[in-house]
Amino acid sequence: MSASEDKVEGEEVGRVKANDPDMGDNGLVNYRLVDGDGIGTFDLSTDSETREAVIKLKKRVDFETTKLYTLKLEAFNMHVDPHYLAWGPYKDEATIKISVEDADEPPVFVAPLYTFEVEENAPAGTQVGRVHAQDTDAANNPVRYMIPRYTDVEQFFSVNSEDGMITATRPLDRETQPWHNISVSATEIGGHHQDTKVRVNIRVKDRNDNAPEFATNNEVLMCENVAPGKVIETISAVDKDEMAHRQRFTFSLAPEVAHNQNFSLKDNADSTASVYVLRKGFSRLTQDVYFLPVEINDNGVPPMSGTGTLTVRVCSCDSKDTILSCNVEPYVLPAGLSTGALIAILACIVILLVIVVLFVALRRQKKEPLIVFEEEDIRENIITYDDEGGGEEDTEAFDIATLQNPDGANGFHPRKDMKPELQFPLRPGVHPAANSVDVDDFIKTRVAEADSDPTAPPYDSIQIYGYEGRGSLAGSLSSLESVTTESDLDYDYLRSWGPRFKKLADLYGTKDCSVHEGDDDDDDDC
Incomplete structure (x- = not known):
């Protein structure tokens, strides 16, 4: 019987069966292990149906460790007739040998875990450590090594594929990453190319390559009335390097301020130092910050x-050295003017500016008056008149009212300066010979026409009605009706107006002059 080393726990290895010569119901056979070096490795049970002994693995077997196991098996009849006990015993024994078959297994590392150390800032190519794995199969195939990239993303390390030597590819900084945890895989060459992995932890050993610095960078607040010799601050330091148990820090003033007249420093020999004041009379107006x-x-x-800069700020304090203010702004304000007063003044200025802006905005949004005066009635409408007028009295050709309302240019509107008697009948009781006109009726009629005119402007307007009377004894005063030559004028009637118009009659009257014979003078007799 054989068992492969790749079988798992509980898996069946083989079966055996014993024959009962009686072939009856009382001939039931059962099995048990009585001896052998495989008792701890194999387990035995009886199949209730076939009455066979079933041998199973109790734990996995290893070909490289044990290649053969021996089991001593006993079969016995569970029900024996007492009449036949003297003929016994009714049992039998058998020896079973189980051989382990070799299976192709992955390589095995000598150690389950590797831990190495490397110096900080070591140059590239520094050897870190070696891992070793071997193929335990009978073929004993060679092994190749590699580092899975997902375990070393930044590729700090490399491994020799043949001998498993791990080296650093660049200098390592302990302050950035003190530990590196990677994996190395070993793959057999040949067979089924099975591989296995092992974890490798690499510790970066510290090297003193960082300068110490202040533990805190807070400002030191000092009162203006501080007394000389008073300690205003106790400073300490830290180091990014791995601090050893006996590591100590010492402090001293930088050479450029070693002889200053303001502050001094005393090393306390316990990795701390105290800062003292040397003088009195500090003033924020003179200098508010010291470095x-x-x-x-x-x-x-x-x-x-390393060198760190300590910032000392001068503050205003009360009699109990309680800090009141460390700002210098209040000292540069005008005398007698507090911060509250300045805020009030600024608030008033802002309110005035808001009022001015609102007033300007309201003025811009104010509506125009409904009444349009004549000097403001500027329109862009152009009405073309191409009729030649007949004179001063001819107003048919040019109607100035159309310019005030261009919409009425297309309709017919009666003339506003026509004779009233041609358009309106005379009232009863008025003699037509008087050639008079009822002016009141004339005005009312014109007002009614303006109110009912759909083309009239929608606001109040001034209607002017001019009429030159007819039938005057003086006649027309128009210069257009005057004669054009003086020869057509007759001023002889001026002689009949009396002595006062004699001079005018002599100047403009007709002269009937004749020369008489025998007269010695040249005077003309008119």
Whole structure:
């Protein structure tokens, strides 16, 4: 019987069966293990139907460890007739040998876990450590090594594919990453190319390559009336490097301020230092901030030193050294004018500006008056008149009212300066010979026409009605009706107006002059 080393726990290995010579119901056979080196590796049970002994794996077998197991098996009859006990015993034994078959298994690393160390800032190519795996199969195929990239994304390390030596590809910084956890896989060459992985932890050993610095960067607040010799601050330091148990820090003022007259520094020999005031009379008006450079040294290998700047701010304090204010702005304000007063003044200025803006906005939104005066009635409408007028009295050709309302240019409108008697009948009781006109009726009629005119402007307007009377004894005064030559004028009637118009009659009258014979003078007799 054989069992492969790739079988798992509980898997059946084989079966055996014992024959009952009686062939009856009382001849039921059962089995048990009595001896052998495989008792701890295999298990035995009886099949209730076939009455066979079933051998199963109790734990996995390894060909490389044990290649053969021996089991001693006993079969016995469970029900024996007492009359035949003397003929016994009614049982039998058998020896079973189980051979382990070799299976193709992945390589096995010598150690389940590897831990290495590498110096900080070591150059590229520095060897970190070696891993080793081998193929335990009978073929003993060679093994190749590699680092899965997902375990070393930034590729800090590489491994030799033949001997498993791990090296660093660049200098490592402990302060950035003190530990690197990667995996190395071993794959057999040949067979089924099975592989296995092992975890590798790499610790970066610290090196003193960082200068110490202040533990905190807070400003130091100092009162203006501070007394000389008073400690205003106790400073300490930290180091990014791995601080050893005996690591200490020392402090001193930088050379450029070692002899200043304001502050001094005392190293307390316990990795702290105290800052003292040397004088009195500090004033924020003179100087409100002081900068004090301090050198910090450690005792590492190699020793490192750094310079930190301590900021000291002068503040206003009360008699109990309670800080009231550390701002310099109140001291540059005008005398007698508080911050509250300035805020009130600014608020008033803002309110005035808002009122002015609102007033301008309301003025712009104010509506235009409904009444349009003649000097404001400027329109862009152009009415073309191409009729030649007949004179001053001919108003048919040019109607000025059309310019005030261009919409009425297309309709017919009666003339407003026609004779009243031609358009309106005379009232009873008025003699037609008087050639008079009822002006009241004339005005009312014109007002009614203006009110009912759909083309009239929608606002109040002034209607002017001019009429030149007819039938005057003086006649027309128009210069257009005057004669054009003086020869057509007759002023002889001026002689009949009396002595007062004699001069005019002599100047403009007709002269009937004749020369008489025998007269010596040249006077004309008219």
